[in-house]
Structures are given as structure tokens and as C-alpha cells.
Amino acid sequence: MEQGNLKVLRLHEHPQYLKPCCELINDEWPRSETARMMSLQASCDKLPTSLILINDTKLLLGHCKLTAIPSIPESCFIETVVISKLMRGRKLGSYLMRQVEQYCQDVLKLKMLHLSTKGQEAFYAKLGYEECAPVSIYGTGVTYSTPQNISIKIQNPVPENSNTQAGPQPPPPPPMPKPDRLAMNNTITSTKTYMFKYL
Numbered sequence: 327m328e329q330g331n332l333k334v335l336r337l338h339e340h341p342q343y344l345k346p347c348c349e350l351i352n353d354e355w356p357r358s359e360t361a362r363m364m365s366l367q368a369s370c371d372k373l374p375t376s377l378i379l380i381n382d383t384k385l386l387l388g389h390c391k392l393t394a395i396p397s398i399p400e401s402c403f404i405e406t407v408v409i410s411k412l413m414r415g416r417k418l419g420s421y422l423m424r425q426v427e428q429y430c431q432d433v434l435k436l437k438m439l440h441l442s443t444k445g446q447e448a449f450y451a452k453l454g455y456e457e458c459a460p461v462s463i464y465g466t467g468v469t470y471s472t473p474q475n476i477s478i479k480i481q482n483p484v485p486e487n488s489n490t491q492a493g494p495q496p497p498p499p500p501p502m503p504k505p506d507r508l509a510m511n512n513t514i515t516s517t518k519t520y521m522f523k524y525l
């Protein structure tokens with residue numbers, strides 16, 4: 327995967343880019359370095375695979391991660407697409423995505439690609455991606471449902487008269503999960519836009 331002065335490489339074959347890649351991604355989506363490094367170190371020839379974009383001076387310009395979708399083996403999920411802040415708006419994101427698509431078709435023999443985004447719909451639409459129902463990368467089949475209020479039955483409710491009893495109060499229940507991706511009864515509710523493209 328090489329064109330002009332740009333190359334797209336598999337991260338696990340070039341471990342010297344692990345740390346710069348961690349910094350590039352964390353600059354956009356801050357997360358613990360340990361967790362990010364573990365995710366990047368999982369890159370392999372099958373899936374997940376992290377692909378990186380570098381130039382002729384071996385500078386890291388971009389990253390993209392491919393993850394399996396157990397319920398759609400002919401597709402994979404494109405995640406963590408990022409171009410370094412100073413290099414945006416120069417068609418590098420488009421170049422990376424086109425190379426990733428070629429890789430998925432030629433090397434992984436996939437027929438389609440899925441992704442989710444919140445804010446970059448226009449970028450992906452220009453590359454031919456269309457909106458679709460949410461997919462899960464966690465193995466369950468899913469059906470689409472619009473975001474809604476969800477009530478949860480508390481398994482062991484605190485007795486009504488517990489306030490009158492002596493002794494320490496029980497801790498408050500854990501917070502509700504974030505509504506970004508919430509699986510209940512095999513249904514995903516999402517505030518993200520899911521998109522796909524046939525290769």
C-alpha cells in the first residue's frame with residue numbers, strides 16, 4: 327500500500343509507531359495510555375488490525391482500526407479514524423480510507439464495511455458511505471430502535487422503612503450506562519450514525 331510519498335502500514339509490523347500512534351489517538355480522544363497501548367498492541371494480521379499512514383520522512387500522519395463484526399463476517403467495523411491535527415483538510419483522511427478499503431477487499435476479502443460516527447457523516451458520505459441500522463461488534467444480533475427512556479427494575483430494592491433503621495445507608499445505585507451504545511433485549515439505542523459501504 328504505497329503511493330507517492332505516502333504509505334499505509336500494519337502497525338504490528340512497525341512497533342516503533344506504537345507510542346506515536348498512542349499519542350496521536352489520545353490527542354483526539356484522551357484515554358489512559360495503558361488502555362490505549364493495550365488496544366494498539368492487539369493489532370494482528372486477522373482482526374483487529376490497526377493501519378497507520380506515514381509519509382516519506384516516516385512521520386505518522388494517521389490511524390485507523392479494523393474490528394471484526396461477529397454477526398456480519400463479510401464486513402468489518404472501521405474505528406478510530408484520525409489524521410494528525412496539523413495535517414487535516416489535505417485529503418489525507420480520504421487517502422487513508424481508500425487504502426483501508428482496498429486492504430479490506432484485497433487482503434481480508436471483505437465485501438462491505440461498517441462504521442459509526444457522530445459529526446463526520448459528511449466526510450464519510452463523500453467517500454460513498456450510506457446510513458444504515460446500528461450493528462454490534464459484541465456478537466449479538468441487533469435490531470434498530472430510536473433512543474428512548476429506559477426504566478430498569480431494581481432487583482433488590484431497599485425496603486421502604488430502611489430510613490428508620492439505625493446504621494449506615496447502602497451506597498447509591500451505579501449510574502445509568504451512557505446512551506451512546508446501549509444494548510438491552512438485543513436492541514441497540516444509539517445517538518451515533520451508523521454507515522456502511524459495499525466494496
Ligand SMILES: CC(C)(COP(=O)(O)OP(=O)(O)OC[C@H]1O[C@@H](n2cnc3c(N)ncnc32)[C@H](O)[C@@H]1OP(=O)(O)O)[C@@H](O)C(=O)NCCC(=O)NCCS
Nearest residue numbers: 407408409414415416417418419420442443446448449452
Ligand atoms: C475526519 C478526518 C479523519 C478527516 O480527515 P481529513 O484529512 O481532514 O479529510 P479530507 O481532507 O480527506 O476531507 C475529504 C472531504 O471531506 C470533507 N470533510 C472532512 N471532514 C469533514 C467534516 N467534519 N464535515 C464535513 N466535511 C468534511 C472535506 O471538506 C473534503 O471535502 P472535499 O473533497 O469536497 O474537499 C479528520 O478531520 C480527523 O482526524 N478528525 C478528528 C477525528 C475524527 O473525528 N475521526 C472520525 C471518527 S468517526
